[in-house]
Amino acid sequence: MAAGYGWVQSTAIRAGEFLFVSGIVAVDPESGERQNGTLTSEAHRAFQNLKLVLEAAGSSLERLVQVRAMIYDRIEYDALNRVYRQYLPKGPPARTVWSVRIIDAFKVQLDAVALA
């Protein structure tokens, strides 16, 4: 998903029993086009992309163990949580929300560790 932009990173690495996933942002999984939008729209896209990456590696959202959910501004914390609950309704992973600057003016980036 990041390959088209020349970013020097792999989408995910399997090591031991774990999958380490690079920061996932709201890009179109077919075209690779950036889909900058509202925090809500970007969070949906990012979660769907994370799901694609995990499932392509034989894992799933249910097997996430730790997430760093990065948002561009703390004021969107509740907006993030509303989307977050829809994708991880039960037994959610450990999580920290980092309010940071994200590449290409994205509003959300998901950094994740899952069981492979």
Added chain:
Amino acid sequence: MPVAREIIEPKNEKLNVSRSFNLPHSPGIRAGGLIFLSGMLSTDPQSGERSPGSMAHETRQTLANMRHLLESAGSSLERVVKLNVLLYDMLEFENMNAVFRQFFPIDPPARTVCGVQLSAGMKIEIECIALAGP
């Protein structure tokens, strides 16, 4: 046979912040021989409320709570392998670091520190990965 994934919680329910504040994360997850903790803020173990104060106070309280959570799951601070420390202002780095030295006097874990925006005017948030087991 998939590896088990288990939610861990603090024995002191007052420190179960994700439950008290109805947040969409678990206090921690045990999986594949490791424990992954969510970011922790300074929380009063008696009342369960946030316990804001100086950087030294918040760091001490947060690490004490982290110790409790890890010990609740049969691990300990000594088994921490990696910490991510989020500060509201990097100017306070040394004030945080001085407390860390008391909690991790020898062979401290790997650590990354950065300055970010935090919730509710808190000064420090800490997350970690630890080895499961004593």
